[in-house]
Amino acid sequence: MLLHAQFIRPLVQTNKIDAADARAIWTAVQQPGMRTVAAKTEDQQVMLKP
Known part of the structure; x- marks a missing residue:
């Protein structure tokens, strides 16, 4: 199963870190x-x- 980043982005609560x-x-x-x-x-x- 793959999830597109656009579906995940709204769920990130804080700064962009791996955790x-x-x-x-x-x-x-x-x-x-x-x-x-x-x-x-x-x-x-x-x-x-390319």
Whole structure:
């Protein structure tokens, strides 16, 4: 399961530090109905590289 950063950002309570980010991710995963994003295939990732 992957969560997009735009869904996590509102849950960060303090300054951007690893502990705050981890807490926000944990909180987001616990939310019912949290939307996830699909992982890109290897071919899709290759196409994104400049």
